[in-house]
Amino acid sequence: MDFNYEKKKIALIGSGATAVSLLAPLAARAAEVTIVQRSPSYIAAFENRSRTCEHVPLFVVIACRRLYWIIMPCIFVLFCQCFPKAVRDMLQKKTVKLLPGWVEHDPHFKPRYNPWEQRLCFDPDGRFYGALHRPNVKVVTGKIESITESGIQIQDSRTIEADVIVTATGLNMKLGGDIDMRINGKTVPWSKRFIWNGSMVDGIPNMIFMLGYTNHSWTLGADNTAIILGRLWAYMARNGMRSAVPRVPQEATEKPKRLWQLSATYVTLAEDKFPICGNAGLWKPRACPLLDYVRARWGDYTSGLRFSA
Structure with a gap:
């Protein structure tokens, strides 16, 4: 400096x-x-x-x-x-x-x-x-x-x-760097969409994002997401698939959970801009890096996804 x-x-x-x-x-x-x-x-x-x-x-x-x-x-x-x-x-x-x-x-x-x-x-x-x-x-x-x-x-x-x-007063949180997501030319907001397996967003094809933990090392979340991504790519390549779109089932949308379980001001100010978590299956929030690693390495990684060639 x-x-x-x-x-x-x-x-x-x-x-x-x-x-x-x-x-x-x-x-x-x-x-x-x-x-x-x-x-x-x-x-x-x-x-x-x-x-x-x-x-x-x-x-x-x-x-x-x-x-x-x-x-x-x-x-x-x-x-x-x-x-x-x-x-x-x-x-x-x-x-x-x-x-x-x-x-x-x-x-x-x-x-x-x-x-x-x-x-x-x-x-x-x-x-x-x-x-x-x-x-x-x-x-x-x-x-x-x-x-x-x-x-x-x-x-x-x-x-x-x-x-x-x-x-040194906090963060202005913007998922995706405030870059607009578009599907067929139409802007798709992050807000209130459900997160699949801590790494994809409901209705958005082929987009995996790296998100860490609020109460553990951030990189552990990125590591687990990378494992899911590798397994998913290999599965799609073996089966000739070109698109994977998360589709949240109705039963997982009841009593949704906040993405960030913190009361900090910078979190509450950005809460309405964030996607949310469901209450069942792969739509539940990630919380324990060790269990999440086991699920990412050997668990289910296709439920809730709609594939197309």
């Missing part, structure tokens, strides 16, 4: 993954960095190092690591859903230990929601919490009233001086 922010006062707006990632490198060079957040997020520090076993073949170590990172997030998310208060208390205790004395847990690090109602932020090797101990870092929690020539005005009359403002 060519921009020189050394010895400048920076206001970093946001409390999500972008803000967590930016704080440490910005604080190392800037004169001052102030985190400005409307509401806090859960931020969990973890050791970002892989342990090795000298007498175990590397391929076994890699396989075990992959299996561990598939299973453990599933267990953790399930625990959050079943025992939200216990997880909230656990995260609070760990956070308080990592905070410097001048930062209060409430309101700066006490979210208004339970763990995994929105995504958690992970802090590799505690770099974010380490940066909070620097004398040039501040945290301000409150709603922004206006941007002024000299910085930011908070609604409770506090002012934040800033030479630079970084907006």
Whole structure:
């Protein structure tokens, strides 16, 4: 990055993954960095190092690591859903230990929601919490009233001086990059169409899209979709098929489910633009990477599709 922010006062707006990632490198060079957040997020520090076993073949170590990172997030998310208060208390205790004395847990690090109602932020090797101990870092929690020539005005009359403002404030979610889908020249919206097997959309021929998980590694969803795609292409090639169109049955459309089971603002703002999930068969939402992998590799991959030569 060519921009020189050394010895400048920076206001970093946001409390999500972008803000967590930016704080440490910005604080190392800037004169001052102030985190400005409307509401806090859960931020969990973890050791970002892989342990090795000298007498175990590397391929076994890699396989075990992959299996561990598939299973453990599933267990953790399930625990959050079943025992939200216990997880909230656990995260609070760990956070308080990592905070410097001048930062209060409430309101700066006490979210208004339970763990995994929105995504958690992970802090590799505690770099974010380490940066909070620097004398040039501040945290301000409150709603922004206006941007002024000299910085930011908070609604409770506090002012934040800033030479630079970084907006790490969330996403504007657009499936397909906001590209129009057309069938026979007519535009087909994504909204409220049912998803087949986590990878195709009802009524849209031959289109498979990569969609990951909200509560696990994103790439695991892409991997499972790629397996389905490979099997489907091979099946169509063997049988001389040129088109596959998902057709949702009536029984799967009752009590539809949201695509993203999160309460984050960027999700709720885009919800009406998203396809939805059914409640039966291959129309149900994907939730567990390990089970989804088994289904993708060996399970049914043709039900709900209408093929044509």
